[in-house]
Amino acid sequence: MKAIRVHGYGQPPQLDAVPEPKASRPDDVVVKIGGAGLCRTDLHIIDGWFAEVIPVELPVVPGHENAGWVHAVGPAVEDLAVGDPVICHPNPTCGVCRACRTGDDMRCTTGPNLPGLTCDGGMAGLFKTNARAIVKLAAGAAPAETAALADAGLTAYHAVKKAVPALGPGSFAVAVGAGGLGHIGIQCLKAMTSAHVIAVDSSEDALKLARHCGADHVVTAGGQQGEQVRELAGPGAGAVFDFVGEDSTISDSIDMLCPGGTCYLVGYGGTVTLPAMQLVLGEITVAGNLIGTRADLEDLVMLTAQGKVVLHSTRYPLEAANDAIDDLRHGRIRGRAILSPG
């Protein structure tokens, strides 16, 4: 089958012919890919950011945001039939450690075990994961159109869900970045809270998408965004979701908070640099967010089935992976880029 593979850090990945994966272990599931999302994390992988943190043997197939149809299952897998449309949670978990036993899927002690990073992912014709990672879609669903839920959507939902109790009527929530994650986060905020939602982005196209997704206010990031948010939000926002996570967006995000507020850090390219006094006097919280749980993914699939979350994506054939990567690097993608094998 065809697969996109990273052969060396800092080099463009290549389209290779590789052997098909088999459902060899009892709970293996092989999925025929309908679509694999392209994520900023894929750029970080290609650029070698994880080389020391999470070592991996190259070449590797990227793609941790996968949806498609069941292609083959191991002998212990019940409840899944060939052809079922499915979406894949990005962390295939063990099911028996305390984290798994309490629904804390991202902290399964057998990990890190992340397809697309520590083993082959879904930018290919077929993709192998395990039964615990599978969430069924409704009969007739189009997997490519939902693939972006598996990481971008899941991460945005997970962060928003934490903030729900703090976002009562009259509160303000800010989405910094209205791209692949942000446009889903905005919709989750509108579906699950009564907060006023402000979207901040440097791209007018992204802000147009944010409006379309329900943002009550949009602010162009041009250096004055902190002040502009404060003009709208009075004492500041109770929750700021930094979907970008660069040095400057992090410090801007903190500046947008009201006393007692929380900055949910989702993007992770930058560095948090803050005088402790600022955190203490404002009683500010900075909360890192790592993807989400399988229950979160089920919830999000439900919101999408209800029409409360609509994904915006740009489709590319698998062969055009490097075009998609280039477009993502240069901020030319509206919503999420999805790669689909022919």
Next chain:
Amino acid sequence: MKAIRVHGYGQPPQLDAVPEPKASRPDDVVVKIGGAGLCRTDLHIIDGWFAEVIPVELPVVPGHENAGWVHAVGPAVEDLAVGDPVICHPNPTCGVCRACRTGDDMRCTTGPNLPGLTCDGGMAGLFKTNARAIVKLAAGAAPAETAALADAGLTAYHAVKKAVPALGPGSFAVAVGAGGLGHIGIQCLKAMTSAHVIAVDSSEDALKLARHCGADHVVTAGGQQGEQVRELAGPGAGAVFDFVGEDSTISDSIDMLCPGGTCYLVGYGGTVTLPAMQLVLGEITVAGNLIGTRADLEDLVMLTAQGKVVLHSTRYPLEAANDAIDDLRHGRIRGRAILSPG
């Protein structure tokens, strides 16, 4: 009356003779000081750290951690009689803004209104505050012995209380710094949770006090404290309370956390410098903590009355304020330094 006053930043405060405060407004309360705690924040005030953040007209009487006996009350004050032993919440609040209406005392919108910082504090014979700031002590209580509850204790309690739901059996909590705040925090942790408590300090005397206060383990801060905590706490601690808040203790504190853990930042002299990736991959939270609510102070007075929290303090006469300041700067104080007028 006698009062310690800061006349210029960077200079030792002086003992002055000043006029006595009067209970002029309807809800004023003048307290005859039994003891006023000396806090690292007082050093910061003297050193001029707040000069730009919270401007104040000098000279000012420091002392935001006050207990004593009611000396005089304004005409609208009921329920307080001259001679009642009392402790003073450090923020005299308005009672009508939304923050006050919801019990969020530190965020009263009339503030910052902090005796010892923006107006005269309690390092004096008498001290003026308002009725809402007063918590009664049990009849016969010795105010000087409880003064340290009003800020050191309150701040430690407030941070510990946030962590209670996360500190179930088998969890680990770390107190970084076992001085004025830390020795109270350790006792609160033991009284309110079933977590294993680890104390970290560079001073052997402080660690001896920590043991006495109930710490299950002590670790000498000598460069290896992160590793030593991990050896005790397996995957790391669910909660680390950084009562010191210097550059190095902050980064050490983050390193002690388990995935999903929270660092409660209490001390505030340093700077948080963290790659966003570390916060995101570990799903780490950094939570600033600003003193506490009046309900927190009542709770803590209750814990003290029950004998579950015992304060350790070193007494100085008001005249020896600069000795106490010097001892605090050089880490020579066990527990909290308390200044008492003669």
Next chain:
Amino acid sequence: MKAIRVHGYGQPPQLDAVPEPKASRPDDVVVKIGGAGLCRTDLHIIDGWFAEVIPVELPVVPGHENAGWVHAVGPAVEDLAVGDPVICHPNPTCGVCRACRTGDDMRCTTGPNLPGLTCDGGMAGLFKTNARAIVKLAAGAAPAETAALADAGLTAYHAVKKAVPALGPGSFAVAVGAGGLGHIGIQCLKAMTSAHVIAVDSSEDALKLARHCGADHVVTAGGQQGEQVRELAGPGAGAVFDFVGEDSTISDSIDMLCPGGTCYLVGYGGTVTLPAMQLVLGEITVAGNLIGTRADLEDLVMLTAQGKVVLHSTRYPLEAANDAIDDLRHGRIRGRAILSPG
């Protein structure tokens, strides 16, 4: 001025001429009534249900759900000007007890102090309360149209707010009773959660209103409502709000719950009769709800200002109070009945 007064239990109240109230105490506020809501509780008062629980001296002016314009204020009242449109929280609180200090307005220890029950309420030209009970409306607001927020709306909001964390995507919430409280509760559920909302009522008119308010499903209460809800909600609803609270609605409400679900009991005419085994095996919670806090009322006023909650009411002149009472007794009112002095 004119006022409706209860002279004896079991007798229709009368329209009397009575002296005007004065703003005699420092924090008194006299409100010129724009509208006073008629509540099932008023029927209970008239019928003498509270005679033993909360004794009161007759005659008394009913009306605990009041909105209007500031008419006069006591000397200590700032921030309120004559003519300001306002809505009145039903419990004028003391501001200094622990309940008040923590935002728990309904449990102020000076109570029960409920206008319309223990002292004169708002079914009159003027109504006296205190400054802490006042929430300002937007300039130009029409108080009569918002009066129903002060108890019906507040109670519904308070119960719904408790349930928010449990009502994620895919969950089901049931409003039993789609009248004065229920039609507001349905809108709060839609504004603050992503739950599917089912309305249950025996009146087709009420169900039409429920649909209009956003209910996703309606069920006619005709004996099979438990089964019908289960057909819609699979394992049952996570939250059932019993706005009626008669013997039969309570047991029906419990039957609609999924394992682990909660019945929020708001109406209170009936008796809860449940085998403990049913509560234990289903791990069911039954939660009583008593009106709400002042912060809740502010939040709800905000939801109304945003157009997320729209009140449906039927207006009666004060003189027609007994017609309104009769219509409420016989289920002929759509939304809430509001009495307005001429």
Next chain:
Amino acid sequence: MKAIRVHGYGQPPQLDAVPEPKASRPDDVVVKIGGAGLCRTDLHIIDGWFAEVIPVELPVVPGHENAGWVHAVGPAVEDLAVGDPVICHPNPTCGVCRACRTGDDMRCTTGPNLPGLTCDGGMAGLFKTNARAIVKLAAGAAPAETAALADAGLTAYHAVKKAVPALGPGSFAVAVGAGGLGHIGIQCLKAMTSAHVIAVDSSEDALKLARHCGADHVVTAGGQQGEQVRELAGPGAGAVFDFVGEDSTISDSIDMLCPGGTCYLVGYGGTVTLPAMQLVLGEITVAGNLIGTRADLEDLVMLTAQGKVVLHSTRYPLEAANDAIDDLRHGRIRGRAILSPG
């Protein structure tokens, strides 16, 4: 092997010779019983209370509170070796339904699947469960001494854990019933909260045990227990745990609550009969409790290993099961009765 079996409702169970269970399915685990606790639920089973609610084919071996040593495992079981001391969670779960995925073990959708009720339990030489139900004990642990954690302890812990956030300093918690469950609940309350703990029981022996377990106050249940609790607890207790659950204890328990308090219903022989008005005016919550999760059991095993919870039990040989049953029916057991095969 020998086993106690119920042959007919209302008849004393018999000691029979039965075939040994085999580890036939991949995740089966057969445990050599060290001790099986005798629970009030066993009396209910014998008396046929569950005959209609949860039908079962007789004869059945009772015993849902089991600990012992691994005797044999199915082919898919890793991490367990023959001879390991273990305790068994009472609900062997599937691991893949949403309840299992979120740590909500008692609501696994494959249930009810309760050994000792719907299939053979542990009052026998050997007992079959599955790997997900097993919690390892420390090497060298004596299983018979911990068996009572598996249901009595787990249930008490689960209810107490829910109450932890509400039980701050100065609060009151009441344990109604200081027997098999209550004596563990009291210790959990002391280990995990700073509440004052009041034990209520009609047996002086039980109250002596309660004192020994750390209860701050004991009250003899003789008709005045509601008033006596109120004398101790001022406005009432924030949490009452009704470990008995008879008609009269339920209504007494409700009477002991402060406004806003919660009655945790654990015992389940009686009927809740309450005017809705009492629940609403007091804003009272009645919360059913069904055993607990596997994570709860791990936590409780940890508390026991730390010496914070010590079990009090009375041992009987398996052959004396009917003596134990008789003693339990007549309130003659101190702590928990444990049956051990020879």
